[in-house]
Amino acid sequence: MKKNIGKLLSLVLTISILLAVVFYNNNKEAIVIKDEEQTTKSTEISNDIAFYDVKEQYTPHLGKSFAGFKEALGFKESQNNYFRVNKFGYLGKYQFGKSTLKLIGIYDSNMFLKTPELQEKAFIANAQRNKWVLRRDIKRFVGKKINGVEITESGILAAAHLAGPGSVKKYLRSYGKNGFSDAFGTSVRYYMKKFSGYDTSSIKPLKKVKVKHSRA
CATH class of the missing domain: 1.20.5 (Single alpha-helices involved in coiled-coils or other helix-helix interfaces)
Known part of the structure; x- marks a missing residue:
């Protein structure tokens, strides 16, 4: 057991x-x-x-708004530096030439460089003038493709800021055969592509536009 x-x-x-x-x-x-x-x-x-x-x-995400267009273009021109002068004498955030400033009523380049508000007004005025000069070309070419790039109004206005409206006319009317590049090698085609598709409808085409500004 x-x-x-x-x-x-x-x-x-x-x-x-x-x-x-x-x-x-x-x-x-x-x-x-x-x-x-x-x-x-x-x-x-x-x-x-x-x-x-x-x-x-x-x-901030400005997208394809007009504010986005301005900031993107300003960054490309000067990294949004209002006080920058490049080696060719172009001024400010948007790198204006003195001859272009005179066209929109700005003759004091030193004051222009020191006044961000004036630079912003100058950008708008120049875009309005360029849009008037290029109004027929905008109507004719927007939506078409030239050298593989779809043409948009914002692309045209950016290219006009780079090269002047006359050079953009030649580029468009020659369907890209008559090109332009600035002193740094930046081309009209490049700006057409880089700044395509932004909303620039707020820019009204004006034949004669002068920037009003007050001296301090």
Whole structure:
């Protein structure tokens, strides 16, 4: 009888040990799986944060608005630096030449360079004048493709800012054969493409436009 009880206890103890080992191993695998899942999720979250930081950069999104057009063009010209003068003497945020400024009634280039508000007015006035000069070409060519670039009104106005409306007329009417590049090698075609599709409908074509400004 005692031998039977001893065998029974030994069997029970063996089964208990086996169950404990199995339970421990299962728990260990579960912990490993959980840790792996947590690591994967942590990695995914880190990647999302890194992507957001690089992609967004906390900059305003002006899109294809007229404000976006002005800021994009100003950045290309001078990195939006109102006080910049390049080696050829072009002035301010939009890199105006003195001859162009005189056409819109600005004769004091030093005051112009020191007055951001005046530069913004000059940009609008020059765009209005260019739109009037190019009004027939805008009507005729917008929507067509020249040298692989779709022609848009904003592209035409940007190119006119770069090269003058006369050069843009020659480019369009020759279907791209009569091109123009500035002293840095920037072409009419490049500006047509880079600044295409912006909303410039707020610019009204004016034949004679002068910038009104008050002296301090």
